[in-house]
Amino acid sequence: MSTIEYATDSSQGNLNLPSRILDLMYTKGEAFTIRGFAQRLGISREYLRLMLSGQREIPPQMLEKIASGLGVSVARLKQLDTKKQTEELNKFFNSKKRTKPMFRRALSIASELVQVALGAKELGYALNNLGRVQYLQALYEEAHESWLRALGCANKLKDQFEDDHLFLLVSSNLMLTYTIRKEYSNMESLLEVVETGYADNPDKLGKAQYTRMKWQEDRGNYELARQHAYRALEFFEQTRDSKQIGISLMNVAHFEYITKNYQLSANYLSKAIQSTSLSDRALIHAVKEYTKALLMLKDYQTIIRIVDEYSYLGKDYPEYWAKLQIAYTTASGDPSYAEAVKNNNDLDINTRYLSCKCLMEFYYLKGDAEKAMRYYEESRIFSSTRCEYLKEEALF
Incomplete structure (x- = not known):
């Protein structure tokens, strides 16, 4: 019997035009200080400062001038040229059922968005989403590398703009790949970042408990791992996310099984199977684990019924x-x-x-x-x- 991973976190980040301009200025280096860029634009330093602080509206003509000064189009500056791809990628993330062509298309879009990204924020969120697509395709090494690159962008945003949203988001995702890689040397500090930064977020706290669960399982501390599995379930029940709750039930069942509590394991798996939000892969995994617990209980009639009921999943x-x-x-x-x-x-x-x-x-x-x-x-x-x-x- 085995545990199953949770979904990753994805976000595009909200576009704030003044912050976007500042981000591109930082990317271009010391020549693009507010004073230096104001001189290039032929405007006063104070006028540019007021616009970039959000205290003055940026007129359309000035926006064109700023875009030209940064060497980009207005559409690229406002990320309008990638709007359709971004919407398509979000649709993929929100899909309950994803086909192989959808995965190929999502990977292509996510890679394109990374290629065209400008500035730490756009690149960081693009890399985070590329990592998520790779993770969903079980390309764990590639996802890990994408998230490490995204973390570099996140650190820049944190240092330059005191914006830690991407940093926390990527840290939460990295917990998953570090767990898969069984790399726990820096895990406690990463968990502390997530658990402190998301102290009121049961979804993130649930994923932190999942990480602690896998950590203890890999150490052979099954009782501690079982306790963390139950804590993860408690947090995910607060989210009312039936998909995450279903996965949590499967993970709790896993530890009840290996501690020989077969009836309890079967009970949790039965509840997980009843969740209508599980992906087909998670569902057939739950069915397989359920039959395994039922074999230990010698409940053969239920095995026959459950295998017949979910035979439609066999082809895929x-x-x-x-x-x-x-x-x-x-x-x-x-x-x-x-x-x-x-x-x-x-x-x-x-x-x-x-x-x-x-x-x-x-x-x-x-x-x-x-x-x-x-x-x-x-x-x-x-x-x-x-x-x-x-x-x-x-x-x-």
Whole structure:
């Protein structure tokens, strides 16, 4: 049984035109101080200062002059030229179901927005969103690098404008990739930043608890990890975000399972499956974990019902479906399901190994020693192929 990751945080940042201009001035270096830029524009330093502090409106003609002085168009200055791409990317983030073409398009858009970005703020938010697209595609190394670059931009915004929104946002996302990479050396300071900066934000606090949960799990402290899983669930219940609550229920169930509280694990997974906001991948993951807990409880009728009910997900997730078919053999007493998995060359060799183990046990319990030995020999063929990966607890 395994835990499942939470969604990342994404934001474009609100466009404040005076701040945008100041950001581009900082990017261009010392020659673009307020005094120096005012001289280039042929206006007084005080007039420019008042406009950039928001105390004076920037007239259209002056805006064109400022844009020209910065070497950009007015559309680029106001980010109007990327409005459609930004809206399309946000639509992708808000979609419950995302197809492969949608992922390809989102990655292309996010990469384009990084390429055209000017200034620390636009670039920082563009990199944060690129990292999120990469994370959703399980490109964790790429996402980590994007967020590290975004963190550099965030530090500039914090130092120059005392704006820590992007810094906190990226720090929250980096917790996820640092956890996946099992890099915990600087995690306590990162968690302190997030938990202090988002003290009244249950979503961010829930993700911090998830990070602490994974940290303790990797240390082998399962009881502490279980406590953090429950704390994460408490925070996410405050958000009323059914998707995040569903994931939290799955993570709590994971630790109840490994501490052998199988009935409690099954109860939480049943609740998670009932959540209508889970993605299809999270849903079939929950179904697979549920059947595993039910196998320990020998609740075969429920296994048959639940596998039949969610059979429509099998086509898109063949590895998950194969493992459910193995469970179906045990529950139904029909070996043909596990046999089909064993003979499917398109499936991962570890899954096929597991089907042999299932069939070996099936015929052993039937008293058919000859067939049990046959499947034992076949399982040895699979295990000798990639034995270093054959950790049975991780297989199912």
